[in-house]
Amino acid sequence: MSTFLVNGGKQLYGNVKVHGAKNSVLPILAAAIVNPGESILHNCPDLSDVTASIKILEHLGCTVKRENGTIIIDSRSICRCDIPDELMREMRSSVIFLGAILARAGEAKMSFPGGCELGPRPIDLHLSSLRALGAHIEEKSGNLLCRADRMRGCEINLSIPSVGATENAMLAACSCEGTTTITNAAREPEITDLQNFLCSMGFSVFGAGGSTIVVEGKAKLHDCSHTVISDRIVAATYLTAVASAGGEVNVEDVDYRHLSTVTSILSEAGCRIRSEENSVIISCKKPLKAVRPVRTAPYPGFPTDAQAPLMAAMLCAEGTSVFIENIFENRYRHVDELMRMGADIKVEGRVAVVCGVPRLHGASIKATDLRGGAALVAAALGAEGESRISGISHIDRGYQSLERSLAEIGAEILRTDGP
Numbered sequence: 001m002s003t004f005l006v007n008g009g010k011q012l013y014g015n016v017k018v019h020g021a022k023n024s025v026l027p028i029l030a031a032a033i034v035n036p037g038e039s040i041l042h043n044c045p046d047l048s049d050v051t052a053s054i055k056i057l058e059h060l061g062c063t064v065k066r067e068n069g070t071i072i073i074d075s076r077s078i079c080r081c082d083i084p085d086e087l088m089r090e091m092r093s094s095v096i097f098l099g100a101i102l103a104r105a106g107e108a109k110m111s112f113p114g115g116c117e118l119g120p121r122p123i124d125l126h127l128s129s130l131r132a133l134g135a136h137i138e139e140k141s142g143n144l145l146c147r148a149d150r151m152r153g154c155e156i157n158l159s160i161p162s163v164g165a166t167e168n169a170m171l172a173a174c175s176c177e178g179t180t181t182i183t184n185a186a187r188e189p190e191i192t193d194l195q196n197f198l199c200s201m202g203f204s205v206f207g208a209g210g211s212t213i214v215v216e217g218k219a220k221l222h223d224c225s226h227t228v229i230s231d232r233i234v235a236a237t238y239l240t241a242v243a244s245a246g247g248e249v250n251v252e253d254v255d256y257r258h259l260s261t262v263t264s265i266l267s268e269a270g271c272r273i274r275s276e277e278n279s280v281i282i283s284c285k286k287p288l289k290a291v292r293p294v295r296t297a298p299y300p301g302f303p304t305d306a307q308a309p310l311m312a313a314m315l316c317a318e319g320t321s322v323f324i325e326n327i328f329e330n331r332y333r334h335v336d337e338l339m340r341m342g343a344d345i346k347v348e349g350r351v352a353v354v355c356g357v358p359r360l361h362g363a364s365i366k367a368t369d370l371r372g373g374a375a376l377v378a379a380a381l382g383a384e385g386e387s388r389i390s391g392i393s394h395i396d397r398g399y400q401s402l403e404r405s406l407a408e409i410g411a412e413i414l415r416t417d418g419p
């Protein structure tokens with residue numbers, strides 16, 4: 001089992017590039033099967049979740065070529081409409097294949113998806129949206145058996161602006177007769193990226209980025225190519241790593257507009273931030289100052305995926321910072337591990353209170369989810385001495401060679417094989 005060995009206490013300097021967004025490329029890979037043709041995707045990160053998506057595409061009968069950051073999917077030869085349980089469990093985004101397979105084949109069979117364990121992650125809104133469009137879905141012994149003989153566009157009002165339910169509804173709506181209007185849709189930049197990809201293959205989809213998305217079903221489709229947007233959560237993680245360790249780093253290939261809630265909090269903490277066309281430059285001297293309460297919220301609010309990395313940066317800030325996790329019920333599993341490094345954090349329900357301590361020390365710690373794992377790395381970079389971080393397969397789901405990127409800006413971090 002691989003671990004990260006981090007020798008903390010070194011400031012970070014230089015340039016680091018942000019790769020393509022996991023939460024964009026995964027639904028886009030699923031969407032590629034809606035079009036019986038070729039899709040060329042650029043800026044695809046090399047992540048274990050991307051590998052899992054490719055396995056699903058190949059299982060369905062697609063031909064997939066992957067070269068550096070480009071993935072070419074030819075979905076003309078699709079011959080199946082089921083996904084094996086072990087692939088469903090590998091990641092959350094496997095469930096987005098449901099809308100895509102239904103749109104393409106009119107039937108689908110799969111089990112429930114995996115993904116980070118952050119408390120209950122129901123898919124009721126995914127299923128009710130697909131049912132509203134005309135799908136018959138039977139839930140039997142942990143399996144979803146779906147058929148859709150004739151899907152019709154309709155109005156779908158989501159009770160929560162769920163990212164995944166919005167994506168599934170958009171994909172299924174592509175094969176419907178007529179127009180589908182999704183209200184209270186998720187507004188994340190990754191939804192806009194999915195809309196742009198669907199438009200590039202010939203669909204008429206508009207409104208993404210706002211709360212109402214309109215999909216005109218059925219269209220004359222053609223081969224397409226698309227470049228995936230950059231990963232705002234990876235960018236946020238680099239910013240918090242610099243805030244934790246100190247130094248000055250240019251985070252490149254990023255859309256600063258997607259990061260404004262994160263950069264405004266880091267500025268409030270005392271970091272100097274300069275946003276340019278495609279980069280954000282951060283410069284920090286320790287100690288930082290505590291910040292006003294950080295409340296996670298759907299985009300454009302503060303992203304839940306950046307909550308743990310930001311917490312890592314605030315552990316040694318002067319004063320008390322409060323975090324309120326509004327999206328997921330149990331997203332503080334990193335807290336116990338951070339406390340092994342000397343952090344002072346109290347959690348009650350959805351609230352975590354972080355009292356700044358003068359310093360952290362290295363420790364043996366374990367990542368139990370993706371962003372919690374990234375937070376442990378950020379904290380270890382700012383701690384005195386050596387930390388050994390296990391469970392890094394969680395981190396590999398969302399960060400391409402995190403250790404290499406951090407080493408390029410001066411971090412002492414090594415991936416080792418062993419217990």
Ligand SMILES: CC(=O)N[C@H]1[C@@H](OP(=O)(O)OP(=O)(O)OC[C@H]2O[C@@H](n3ccc(=O)[nH]c3=O)[C@H](O)[C@@H]2O)O[C@H](CO)[C@@H](O)[C@@H]1O
Pocket residue numbers: 022023026092093120121122123124125126127160161162163164165186304305327328329
């Ligand atoms: C692959 C991907 O894009 N993952 C992201 C996506 O996850 P995901 O799409 O799973 O997150 P959702 O936006 O669906 O979840 C938001 C909230 O809605 C609830 N809910 C969701 C669906 C449903 O059918 N019923 C229901 O109650 C969830 O339990 C959660 O409390 O958005 C999350 C919120 O920004 C991010 O943390 C994840 O990184």
Ligand SMILES: C=C(OP(=O)(O)O)C(=O)O
Pocket residue numbers: 022023091092093114115116305370371398
């Ligand atoms: C929670 C996350 O991913 P997933 O939804 O794929 O589990 C994440 O990217 O932080």
